[in-house]
Amino acid sequence: MEPVIEMRSISKVFPRVVANDKINISVAPGEIHALLGENGAGKSTLMNVLYGLYQPTEGDIYIHGKKAEITNPNAAIAMGIGMVHQHFMLIPPMTVAENIVLGHEPRKFGFLDLSRAVERVEEISRRYGLQVDPRAKVENISVGMQQRTEILKALYRGAEILILDEPTAVLTPQEITELFEIMRNLIKEGKSIIFITHKLKEIMAVSDRVTVIRRGRVVDTVRTRDTNPQDLAAKMVGRQVSLQINKQIGVPGEKIMELIDLYALSNRKLPALRGVSLEIRRGEIVGLAGVDGNGQSELVEVIAGLRKAQSGKVMMLGRDITNYTPRKVISCGISHIPEDRQARGLVLDFNIEENMILETYYQDGFANGLILNHKQIEQHARRLIREFDIRPTDEKAFARSLSGGNQQKVIIAREVDGDPELLIAAQPTRGLDVGAIEFVHKRIVGQRDRGKAVLLVSLDLDEIMALSDRIAVIYEGRIVGAVSASEATEEMLGLMMAGAAG
Numbered sequence: 001m002e003p004v005i006e007m008r009s010i011s012k013v014f015p016r017v018v019a020n021d022k023i024n025i026s027v028a029p030g031e032i033h034a035l036l037g038e039n040g041a042g043k044s045t046l047m048n049v050l051y052g053l054y055q056p057t058e059g060d061i062y063i064h065g066k067k068a069e070i071t072n073p074n075a076a077i078a079m080g081i082g083m084v085h086q087h088f089m090l091i092p093p094m095t096v097a098e099n100i101v102l103g104h105e106p107r108k109f110g111f112l113d114l115s116r117a118v119e120r121v122e123e124i125s126r127r128y129g130l131q132v133d134p135r136a137k138v139e140n141i142s143v144g145m146q147q148r149t150e151i152l153k154a155l156y157r158g159a160e161i162l163i164l165d166e167p168t169a170v171l172t173p174q175e176i177t178e179l180f181e182i183m184r185n186l187i188k189e190g191k192s193i194i195f196i197t198h199k200l201k202e203i204m205a206v207s208d209r210v211t212v213i214r215r216g217r218v219v220d221t222v223r224t225r226d227t228n229p230q231d232l233a234a235k236m237v238g239r240q241v242s243l244q245i246n247k248q249i250g251v252p253g254e255k256i257m258e259l260i261d262l263y264a265l266s267n268r269k270l271p272a273l274r275g276v277s278l279e280i281r282r283g284e285i286v287g288l289a290g291v292d293g294n295g296q297s298e299l300v301e302v303i304a305g306l307r308k309a310q311s312g313k314v315m316m317l318g319r320d321i322t323n324y325t326p327r328k329v330i331s332c333g334i335s336h337i338p339e340d341r342q343a344r345g346l347v348l349d350f351n352i353e354e355n356m357i358l359e360t361y362y363q364d365g366f367a368n369g370l371i372l373n374h375k376q377i378e379q380h381a382r383r384l385i386r387e388f389d390i391r392p393t394d395e396k397a398f399a400r401s402l403s404g405g406n407q408q409k410v411i412i413a414r415e416v417d418g419d420p421e422l423l424i425a426a427q428p429t430r431g432l433d434v435g436a437i438e439f440v441h442k443r444i445v446g447q448r449d450r451g452k453a454v455l456l457v458s459l460d461l462d463e464i465m466a467l468s469d470r471i472a473v474i475y476e477g478r479i480v481g482a483v484s485a486s487e488a489t490e491e492m493l494g495l496m497m498a499g500a501a502g
Contacts (some may be wrong), residue, residue, distance in 0.1 A: 039405025082154025
């Protein structure tokens with residue numbers, strides 16, 4: 001059977017970096033082909049070449065057996081290739097239908113025919129099982145619905161081959177299940193899908209074949225049914241990876257932090273925290289579980305000094321630090337890995353070494369009055385790059401140019417290197433590959449084992465159960481229960497997360 005797409009000996013070289021090195025990959029008609037690799041392995045670069053966002057340094061692309069010159073995304077779209085990027089490209093104040101038809105608007109008497117646009121969107125939605133409200137504004141719909149809008153946008157433009165770049169990174173477990181159903185519907189309708197991911201469980205659940213890329217080269221292409229997660233992890237990272245978290249039983253010590261009856265409002269000025277009380281002790285990891293949007297983000301922001309508490313107290317080692325500024329919170333021994341690395345964790349147009357000192361640039365060693373000590377800052381960054389395996393290893397590389405996983409490593413390096421008494425880790429492994437996840441988990445457990453306290457906030461229940469010593473569940477802005485991790489079951493936590501038990 002002739003491949004729908006064949007990429008032959010594709011290389012893409014940037015200054016100082018070979019992102020793709022003579023890659024060969026083919027996609028069969030009607031298959032879900034997974035592209036697996038570590039962060040920075042070159043997966044997204046390869047697909048950006050296929051979509052015309054980059055031009056290959058060398059190599060050829062064939063579509064349905066014919067050599068294709070894909071000079072830009074419009075050329076890719078004309079050849080039936082659609083791409084849904086990890087960071088969506090939608091215009092929030094516009095409706096779903098307006099976003100989908102933008103640039104290809106149906107017209108009547110020279111004007112936009114909005115009712116026809118809505119009709120077409122509903123038609124495609126029904127055909128592929130993508131339930132969306134065409135009249136809803138994008139700014140008012142969930143992340144999962146935004147992703148469906150992006151998929152519909154590609155289908156509306158006639159995509160036969162869909163590239164999905166890390167499509168599950170921002171979805172809830174339920175939305176991931178729904179996405180997989182949509183992908184299967186698309187395949188039944190004759191589409192082909194390239195699925196970029198580093199999540200082994202998802203590859204095993206939904207793909208037909210998988211190509212593993214490591215450091216810009218293809219390691220292997222295998223049928224999914226002929227492999228297993230352990231084998232794929234080893235190929236991806238180049239070594240055996242432990243998919244289990246090995247940690248000793250924790251021995252909690254003195255109380256590091258106590259939250260007392262905290263109340264706070266959301267960005268929309270609605271109650272987000274309704275009397276949260278929780279304590280975190282030295283030498284323990286407290287996991288905060290809950291469905292997204294139940295107050296986790298607001299709680300972390302109140303502790304970190306990024307949001308005002310209306311009432312209640314944040315006590316750190318017996319000292320009241322409620323509504324301290326972020327700098328004062330840091331000076332009290334609290335470090336914060338934020339859930340949104342791009343908006344809160346990094347200055348994307350600063351380089352790695354500048355991002356490494358965002359919280360400490362004014363301290364002795366890095367500065368002498370108003371003058372920065374650039375040599376010291378550079379040495380500091382180089383040490384952390386080595387220690388945390390950040391790629392590329394160039395401290396002058398801009399944060400914007402790093403893969404999502406390496407951006408996360410820069411943040412974790414900065415926050416852990418500060419030797420905090422309390423580490424707040426909010427979604428610390430969101431969007432990371434197994435090798436990086438293993439590394440981050442070891443760092444978090446290492447903090448606990450050094451007698452520090454950790455508050456772990458994660459939407460990944462497996463991660464919460466595997467890492468935590470104690471698990472607190474938040475529901476509608478209240479802690480509805482706290483249990484020892486050794487006694488917790490998925491069913492018990494699931495009921496508490498839904499507000500049905502506790």
